[in-house]
Amino acid sequence: QVHLQESGPGLVKPSETLSLTCIVSDYSISSGYYWGWIRQPPGKGLEWIGNVFLSGNSFYNPSLKSRVTISIDTSKNQFSLRLISVTAADTAVYYCARSLGAPLFGYWGQGALVTVSS
Amino acid sequence: IVMTQSPATLSVSPGESATLSCRASQSVGFNLAWYQQKPGQAPRLLIFGASARATGIPARFSGSGSGTEFTLTISSLQSEDFAVYYCQQYNDWPPLTFGGGTKVEIK
DSSP states (O other): OOEEEEESOSEEOTTSOEEEEEEEESSOGGGOOOEEEEEEOTTSOOEEEEEEOTTSOEEEOTTTTTTEEEEEETTTTEEEEEEOSOOGGGOEEEEEEEEOSSSSEEEEOOOEEEEEOO | OOEEEEOSEEEEOTTSOEEEEEEESSOOTTOEEEEEEOTTSOOEEEEETTTEEOTTOOTTEEEEEETTEEEEEEOSOOGGGOSEEEEEEOSSOSSOEEOOOEEEEEO
């Protein structure tokens, strides 16, 4: 059973950088699959941010592509999200997740609320 | 690809069945997943490949459809089934896209 846990600051100032890490346990991130980030603004629906593959290849939502970087660290069995130049519109619960063979998400972290506010 | 779910809210009595719809703006073949989300929880995968139940999902959840029209049916609703349901296409990406969700509430 794969376990994922988001970690990072819960409050970020406008124009600064949001950084979250997803710590993976009970499964080796080196075994493959897509590792992704999805967010959900309060009271709203789900928005895919991006995926990273074991090779380091990453795929991003075009709406966020200019501001987002997802990276993978196999030595620490974790992957990370970096979103620059944040605004209040980036306030959301951020989920990390692992795909099945196809890019749909069978395993999710519990989510981390990140608020953008001064 | 834009995913549109209807209705936004569905009021159902326990024991009754619920039919949720998801429409894609262009064909996604069978590359469609359904998720259930309860308040304060992460989404849970219910269905993938339009009709295959994920591990541990009860048989009262069934998915059907292909191309642009999909349906999630929940037969004999239990109290734990009242939640928000999302569809997601993974046929043509990036981006992966979700529908806006259908809230199934107690009538």
